[in-house]
Amino acid sequence: xxxxxxxxxxxxxxxxxxxxxxxLMVGGGVAGxxxxxxxxxxxxxxxxxxxxxxxxxxxxxxxxxxFRRDEVHVLDTGIDNWRQIAGNVSTGxxxxxxxxxxxxxxxxxxxxxxxxxxxSAVDPVAENxxxxxxxxxxxRDLSGKPNxxxxxxxxxxxxxxxxxxxxxxxxxxxxxxxGALNGVDVQIVGxxxxxxxxxxxxxxxxxxxxxxxxxxxxxxxxxxxxLDATENTDMVAAGLAPRxxxxxxxxxxxxxxxxxxxxxxxxxxxxxxxLFMGIIVFFMVLMSSVNTLLMAMFERTxxxxxxxxxxxxxxWIVALFMLEATLLGLLGAAVGLAGGNLxxxxxxxxxxxxxxxxGYTVNIPFRVLHVPSMMIGASILVVMSLASASILPAVRASxxxxxxxxxxx
Amino acid sequence: MKLNDSLVSVEDVSRKFPLDHSEVTAVDQVSLRxxxxxxLAISGPSGSGKSTLLNLIGCIDKPTTGRIFIDGTDTxxxxxxxxxxxxxxxxxxxxxxxxxIPVFTASENVEFPLLxxxxxARERRQRxxxxxxxxxxxxxxxxxxxxxxxxxxxxxxxxxxxxxxxxLVLADEPTANLDTHNATQLIDLMRDLNRRFGLTxxxxxxxxxLLEHTPRIVRLTDGHVESDSAxxxxxxxxxxxxxxx
Numbered sequence: 248x249x250x251x252x253x254x255x256x257x258x259x260x261x262x263x264x265x266x267x268x269x270x271l272m273v274g275g276g277v278a279g280x281x282x283x284x285x286x287x288x289x290x291x292x293x294x295x296x297x298x299x300x301x302x303x304x305x306x307x308x309x310x311x312x313x314f315r316r317d318e319v320h321v322l323d324t325g326i327d328n329w330r331q332i333a334g335n336v337s338t339g340x341x342x343x344x345x346x347x348x349x350x351x352x353x354x355x356x357x358x359x360x361x362x363x364x365x366x367s368a369v370d371p372v373a374e375n376x377x378x379x380x381x382x383x384x385x386x387r388d389l390s391g392k393p394n395x396x397x398x399x400x401x402x403x404x405x406x407x408x409x410x411x412x413x414x415x416x417x418x419x420x421x422x423x424x425x426g427a428l429n430g431v432d433v434q435i436v437g438x439x440x441x442x443x444x445x446x447x448x449x450x451x452x453x454x455x456x457x458x459x460x461x462x463x464x465x466x467x468x469x470x471x472x473x474l475d476a477t478e479n480t481d482m483v484a485a486g487l488a489p490r491x492x493x494x495x496x497x498x499x500x501x502x503x504x505x506x507x508x509x510x511x512x513x514x515x516x517x518x519x520x521x522l523f524m525g526i527i528v529f530f531m532v533l534m535s536s537v538n539t540l541l542m543a544m545f546e547r548t549x550x551x552x553x554x555x556x557x558x559x560x561x562x563w564i565v566a567l568f569m570l571e572a573t574l575l576g577l578l579g580a581a582v583g584l585a586g587g588n589l590x591x592x593x594x595x596x597x598x599x600x601x602x603x604x605x606g607y608t609v610n611i612p613f614r615v616l617h618v619p620s621m622m623i624g625a626s627i628l629v630v631m632s633l634a635s636a637s638i639l640p641a642v643r644a645s646x647x648x649x650x651x652x653x654x655x656x
Numbered sequence: 657m658k659l660n661d662s663l664v665s666v667e668d669v670s671r672k673f674p675l676d677h678s679e680v681t682a683v684d685q686v687s688l689r690x691x692x693x694x695x696l697a698i699s700g701p702s703g704s705g706k707s708t709l710l711n712l713i714g715c716i717d718k719p720t721t722g723r724i725f726i727d728g729t730d731t732x733x734x735x736x737x738x739x740x741x742x743x744x745x746x747x748x749x750x751x752x753x754x755x756x757i758p759v760f761t762a763s764e765n766v767e768f769p770l771l772x773x774x775x776x777a778r779e780r781r782q783r784x785x786x787x788x789x790x791x792x793x794x795x796x797x798x799x800x801x802x803x804x805x806x807x808x809x810x811x812x813x814x815x816x817x818x819x820x821x822x823x824l825v826l827a828d829e830p831t832a833n834l835d836t837h838n839a840t841q842l843i844d845l846m847r848d849l850n851r852r853f854g855l856t857x858x859x860x861x862x863x864x865x866l867l868e869h870t871p872r873i874v875r876l877t878d879g880h881v882e883s884d885s886a887x888x889x890x891x892x893x894x895x896x897x898x899x900x901x
Binding site for chain 1: 740748816
């Protein structure tokens with residue numbers, strides 16, 4: 248086996264220029280996949296952490312009723328004894344904090360113009376302890392201890408639409424849990440730009456206490472949990488499930504991935520593009536390698552005839568060609584891994600930025616992640632491609648007529 | 657000579673090749689018997705069927721009609737894998753153009769038939785060393801073919817042909833690509849191996865230098881055996897004279 252491997256290895260370097268070209272092509276394919284995949288991984292990881300730290304959190308707790316039916320009135324599927332539940336789940340390991348939220352909607356008016364808002368009511372102290380801070384373009388965040396005024400943050404496009412700035416007042420109108428219309432005057436303390444234009448055009452945030460007063464309810468929509476690391480989400484969720492059983496209200500627990508619809512769409516799109524690129528690289532390597540390996544086979548026709556004449560089993564000839572192609576694939580993958588990772592380091596150090604993607608308003612930094620599973624996958628892909636490319640030349644070589652092969656010039 | 661005494665027995669063998677819409681008969685009803693330990697030349701002009709007959713005896717081609725026995729085995733009805741097995745165990749080949757594996761050293765080339773036979777590393781090393789010594793190339797064992805002269809390459813090829821101790825060595829025009837000096841050395845080597853180890857050599861040639869050392873010469877013309885000058889007790893000169901007369 249050792250000598251057979253040695254023969255295959257030496258055969259690779261018979262025609263050094265051709266081998267170099269093949270290695271560059273295979274390596275280029277691997278490097279291309281690593282760079283594209285590394286960039287996609289950076290984008291999806293960034294989007295994941297953005298999604299989580301922009302307020303989604305790692306785990307959210309709702310009443311089961313919340314998902315069974317639409318609310319007739321605001322908060323009628325909300326959580327009653329949320330303080331007890333928050334206290335219970337916050338004692339688990341890896342939990343940084345638990346923040347109550349109310350999601351509501353209504354109309355906002357400056358006296359002469361009205362617009363729809365999608366409101367979020369939060370406990371500023373709990374949000375801050377989770378590191379959830381709004382992306383302020385001006386002003387400040389909500390205060391944990393307001394001095395009588397109802398404070399509000401609004402999205403930059405909404406502020407522009409309502410022609411208001413920090414320090415100005417607005418009136419919020421919303422339907423209470425009883426179905427009555429209630430209103431409250433708020434003072435704008437900050438303007439927010441989340442980077443997603445459609446969200447910012449409806450964005451409004453007030454404190455939990457203010458929202459409960461506006462909606463005439465002590466309930467909250469959900470509890471948002473922040474963990475020490477995203478990777479611990481599954482473990483913590485599994486540990487929490489038993490604690491939510493036997494409560495007066497049936498509760499359900501949702502992991503961030505269950506709620507991050509946009510993230511899943513983007514990830515699916517990147518996966519689709521990456522798969523497509525992988526298929527292209529596979530066939531590019533396959534088609535060009537078939538030609539190269541066939542040339543090698545024709546050049547060695549007499550040698551193959553000699554080996555067959557000496558009683559070498561035809562299966563060995565097939566194995567030899569496939570082994571050579573596999574070794575070539577491994578070498579090409581090594582070249583690609585080295586080149587791709589080096590290029591990735593250089594690009595990361597260059598500080599490049601990409602234009603904002605659709606729906607975003609800020610430039611995205613260009614970074615390439617070095618993902619071990621992607622390196623293994625890309626290497627296996629090109630090795631398989633080359634091994635597949637060798638099947639035709641290998642079978643042809645093994646089927647040579649010995650007498651004809653020996654007479655080959 | 658009885659069939660049982662023969663190492664090689666060719667019985668009424670013909671080999672025809674299709675050519676356009678007709679056939680060419682390369683070997684035409686040839687019968688031949690070779691006993692173990694013989695040193696036999698098949699001579700004749702180009703196109704007389706020498707190489708085709710060697711291919712048939714070497715089990716790398718099959719006759720159109722007739723039968724060939726190697727060491728008592730009827731090769732005519734053997735399937736491809738049995739033919740491969742027979743070649744691997746019983747036959748060694750020397751080719752006109754040496755046909756060494758260029759990326760292997762001399763010793764690795766000689767080792768190859770033993771690898772194919774699945775012989776263990778220690779025995780392989782010993783047999784390769786013996787084979788290279790018997791052809792006088794121990795000092796060149798680590799050289800690749802491109803660093804060897806034509807004569808040395810052909811001696812490596814001879815070592816490769818005998819290393820697995822075959823019953824029969826077939827050599828197709830072994831001196832055709834060698835100068836007189838190297839050709840003479842190779843002829844002496846083959847004859848010496850034949851005498852020392854009782855190895856049976858069958859080779860095709862029209863090289864008079866080689867024929868001078870050959871006790872039995874089968875002359876082919878147009879695929880027929882024109883003469884088979886195996887005259888017991890004859891000198892080389894008489895045999896050669898008989899074969900060309």
